[in-house]
Every structure is written in structure tokens, then in C-alpha cells.
């Protein structure tokens with residue numbers, strides 16, 4: 001028996017969520033009294049693979065074939081399932097990311113393993129294996145038991161944290177037995193978001209709504225985000241209007257995020273918006289309407305004009321950094 | 323070409339979520355039911371593709387796993403423009419159970435649309451499970467779909483960007499925001515026509531569930547928001563740094 005974690009990489013580098021996953025897997029394996037290993041797919045250098053050992057996962061299976069970079073759902077699920085069998089996994093952990101959400105259900109069927117997605121923190125009980133997950137888009141949680149011998153879970157980002165715990169590394173080459181013909185996803189073009197913090201990975205998120213009035217007013221929002229090393233988000237009408245890209249839309253029908261700090265500028269705080277952000281550890285709202293529902297969800301608030309508050313906040317952050 | 327769109331029946335997005343006294347079941351009293359928002363967008367896109375010039379799409383089916391109460395939602399999908407509906411007559415017990423029920427009615431379709439998740443249990447699982455059960459390819463986080471002279475072009479969001487893909491049929495597309503601009507609303511004529519469209523009720527198969535919800539919890543009540551004056555940005559930064567310790 002063991003715990004297996006699928007650590008995603010981006011251009012050969014592990015994402016922050018992969019280190020959170022490794023930290024989580026190491027802790028869970030220790031609680032269960034079993035070993036822990038990771039599976040990495042696609043070209044990743046040994047020095048990068050070795051970083052997982054800093055978070056408690058020494059044994060890393062690495063299938064370095066570049067075809068995995070096509071993120072072919074069928075092929076990746078097959079490879080992770082093969083790794084799960086190889087290490088006799090009883091729990092397989094993935095990230096609640098675009099890729100994790102695509103792979104976990106296929107893996108669940110392949111391994112005849114019950115799946116719970118969007119798990120918050122460690123299991124509430126190991127026997128029966130019961131985990132807590134968000135339901136009704138943040139309006140409630142459900143403690144869910146998995147009945148099968150093998151369990152598949154996806155971990156909600158930021159629900160556990162990254163914990164250093166150095167162990168000895170042991171990197172193994174792994175061949176899942178796939179051939180080129182198994183990869184049928186053909187990529188024609190990729191549009192990479194470069195030099196920006198990935199929204200799901202971000203500790204701090206700066207988000208703005210219709211109160212910003214027009215796309216050309218986003219300069220200070222972007223400046224603040226850069227200063228804070230924050231990810232950028234927006235409300236639905238903002239992306240519907242095309243002021244910002246769909247990738248930034250958070251809420252019931254957009255991304256669900258749980259950063260440590262969420263800034264909402266000119267966002268009213270509709271229930272569908274809050275669904276995507278209410279599990280943030282700290283919410284700061286800036287809105288000119290003192291009765292805006294966002295203030296019911298917020299921890300700190302300023303009733304004021306975003307165009308007056310933003311420059312001052314930028315100055316204050318600059319001061320606090322110097 | 324035949325398209326199937328999976329239709330989830332979920333509480334309206336403004337529903338106040340309540341549970342029974344021992345917190346083991348969702349209280350459906352007074353709940354308004356809607357088509358899962360992503361499924362509604364998927365259906366809208368499927369209809370646009372069918373109506374496009376040179377389209378080879380013969381029919382669009384919709385399918386749902388649920389008791390007779392969910393027929394209103396399926397009828398709405400027919401009113402919006404789907405050609406036929408299928409309902410597997412059982413309670414949707416867990417994702418694997420639902421996907422297994424759908425697998426028996428989803429064979430023979432070239433393109434299947436599923437929503438990226440349902441807004442009630444946020445499982446993000448049925449689409450991928452169904453693809454695996456059918457042994458067909460899937461693409462997730464699909465934000466655009468085009469058919470150009472018989473070739474399928476898919477846009478998907480990845481963690482850190484977006485991509486355009488060329489895919490073969492059969493395919494299961496797990497869709498999100500962006501796939502269609504606005505969901506279609508049924509017109510009077512559509513509502514009239516929906517009454518005479520075929521809705522087939524299928525008996526469920528014996529399938530074991532793999533998971534079960536033991537109890538529900540409501541989020542911890544929030545402390546009141548601490549207000550800072552408009553000209554006190556520095557004070558806000560200090561509080562975030564020293565009090566909340568998030569900066």
C-alpha cells in the first residue's frame with residue numbers, strides 16, 4: 001500500500017500546487033503508515049524532480065516522454081493508472097486544477113476507485129476514508145466517504161499549504177508502455193500566459209469588477225498585482241464584456257479560488273461571484289456603495305471610490321516594501 | 323453527425339442552501355430547478371453548430387439521470403431547441419453511478435458535451451467518467467468549439483494559458499465558460515413544440531455507488547467586516563500585515 005501523487009509541471013517546472021500536493025501526500029502517507037511516491041509526466045530535469053524531496057516525497061517516477069506535454073487526457077490517465085499499479089497505491093492524489101479535473105474521473109474508472117474532487121485538507125477519518133469537500137459552490141461542505149479499496153482525490157489548492165520536510169530523493173525512470181499512437185490530442189497553437197502569476201497558484205489575488213468602468217482603467221489593478229506578486233481576477237460581466245480574458249473570471253461559472261488574500265475592487269459581491277471566492281482566507285473589499293453585499297463576505301473594507309483608493313494603496317504597498 | 327448534451331438538474335444559483343435536521347440531506351423545499359449553467363451553454367453551442375451553414379449535424383439529444391421531477395428541466399432543453407430527450411429514471415446517487423447510467427444511452431453519438439461541473443455537488447466528474455466508460459477521448463476546460471469543413475477545432479484552457487486543438491470524433495467535450503456567449507432562452511414557439519418532442523424514459527441499470535455523503539456542514543459564520551476610512555490605505559496595509567498576517 002502507498003500514496004501516489006501526480007505532480008503536474010509547466011514547461012518542465014513544478015507548479016506551486018505540486019509542492020502543496022507533495023506536502024499533503026507525505027503527511028497523509030505518514031498518518032496511514034504507508035510509503036509515498038510521485039509520478040511526473042513529460043520532460044522534467046532531475047534537479048527539478050529532486051525538489052519534491054524537500055516536501056517529503058523522495059521516490060519519484062518520471063516518464064519523460066515529451067508527448068505528455070499534449071496533456072492528452074486518455075494517455076495521461078493511462079500513465080497515472082500504470083504508476084498507481086506499479087506502487088500499489090491505495091490513495092491517488094491530483095490537484096483540483098484544469099488538468100487534475102480532466103484526469104481524475106478517467107483514473108477513477110480505470111482503477112475502480114471512488115473519486116472525491118475539491119477535497120479540503122486531510123481526511124476527517126481514515127477508516128472509513130472520509131474527506132471534506134466544498135459543495136453548492138462554497139455555500140456548504142460535504143463529508144464524503146469513499147467505499148472502494150483505492151481512492152482518488154483532487155485537493156483544493158491552498159487548502160493544506162506547502163510544508164517543507166526534507167527526505168532522501170530516489171528518482172526512477174518510468175515507462176507507462178504508451179506509444180505515439182496513444183496520443184491523439186493534436187495541439188495547433190498555444191497561448192501562454194507568461195510572466196504572470198497563475199491564478200490558481202496565487203497566494204494573493206487582485207480582482208476587479210464593473211466598478212472599474214472600462215478596460216483601459218485596469219492599469220492600477222495590474223500595477224498593484226505586480227507589486228504584490230498577485231494573480232489577476234475579475235467578475236463575470238467584466239469578462240463577458242471582453243474587458244478581461246475568460247481565464248480571469250472567478251465565481252460560480254468561472255474559477256473557484258481560495259487564496260490567502262483576495263482584493264475585490266468595484267465588485268458588488270453577487271452570490272454567484274462569492275461562490276468562487278468565499279473560501280479565501282481574507283477578503284478585502286473596496287466599493288463606493290456601503291450596502292454592497294461584498295461587505296458581508298469581506299474581512300476588511302473601504303467604502304470609497306476605487307479610482308481614489310487604488311493610487312493610495314499602491315503607494316502604501318511601495319512604502320511597506322521599502 | 324449526432325450530438326448528445328448531458329443535462330444536470332440543479333438548484334437555481336441564488337438558492338439559500340439548507341439541510342435537514344441531522345444534516346444528512348439537502349432540503350429541496352422551495353428550491354427552483356434550472357439546467358446546470360455549463361450544460362445550458364453547451365446546448366446553446368450545439369444548437370449554433372447545427373444551425374451553421376453546411377452543418378452535417380442531424381440531431382441533438384439531451385440526457386439526464388433523475389426522477390420525473392427533472393422532466394421540467396429536460397423540457398426546457400427541448401424548448402430551447404434540442405430534438406429529443408432521454409431520462410434515466412433513478413436518483414443521481416454519485417458521479418460514477420450517474421456516468422454508468424448515461425453510458426448505456428450515450429453509445430453511438432459522435433460528439434458528447436458535458437459541463438465542467440454541476441453547481442450543486444461540484445463533482446467535476448461525470449463527463450470524464452463517461453468518456454472512460456465509453457472508451458473515447460475527452461478534452462476538458464473547453465472554451466470554444468468549431469467545425470471547419472468537417473474538422474473539429476477545440477479551444478481549451480490550460481493551467482497557464484489556452485490552446486487550440488485539432489481533434490477526431492468521437493469526442494467528449496467537457497465545457498466551461500466561453501463556449502457560448504449567452505445561454506438561449508426558450509421562446510413561446512419552442513415551448514409549444516417541446517410538448518410534442520420525444521422524451522424517452524429508460525430504466526436504470528444495477529450499479530454500485532463508490533462514494534456517499536455522510537454529513538453536510540455550513541461554512542462558519544463570518545466576523546463583521548472591519549471598515550477602514552477611504553484615505554487610510556496605509557492603515558489597511560498595516561492591518562493586513564500585522565493583524566490578518568496575509569501580507
Ligand SMILES: Cc1cc2nc3c(=O)[nH]c(=O)nc-3n(C[C@H](O)[C@H](O)[C@H](O)COP(=O)(O)OP(=O)(O)OC[C@H]3O[C@@H](n4cnc5c(N)ncnc54)[C@H](O)[C@@H]3O)c2cc1C
Pocket residue numbers: 208209210211212234235236237238249250251252253254265266267268269270271272273276286287288289292304305306307335359
Ligand atoms: C447563472 C449565473 C451565474 C453567474 N456566475 C457568475 C460568476 O461566476 N462570477 C461572477 O462574478 N458573476 C456571476 N454571475 C453574475 C452575478 O450575478 C453578478 O451580476 C456579477 O457578479 C456582478 O459583477 P460586478 O460586481 O462586477 O458588477 P456590478 O454588480 O455592476 O457591481 C459593480 C460594483 O462596483 C461598485 N462601483 C461602481 N463604481 C465604483 C467606484 N468608482 N468605486 C468603487 N466602487 C464602485 C458598485 O457600487 C457595485 O457594487 C452569474 C449570474 C448568473 C445568473
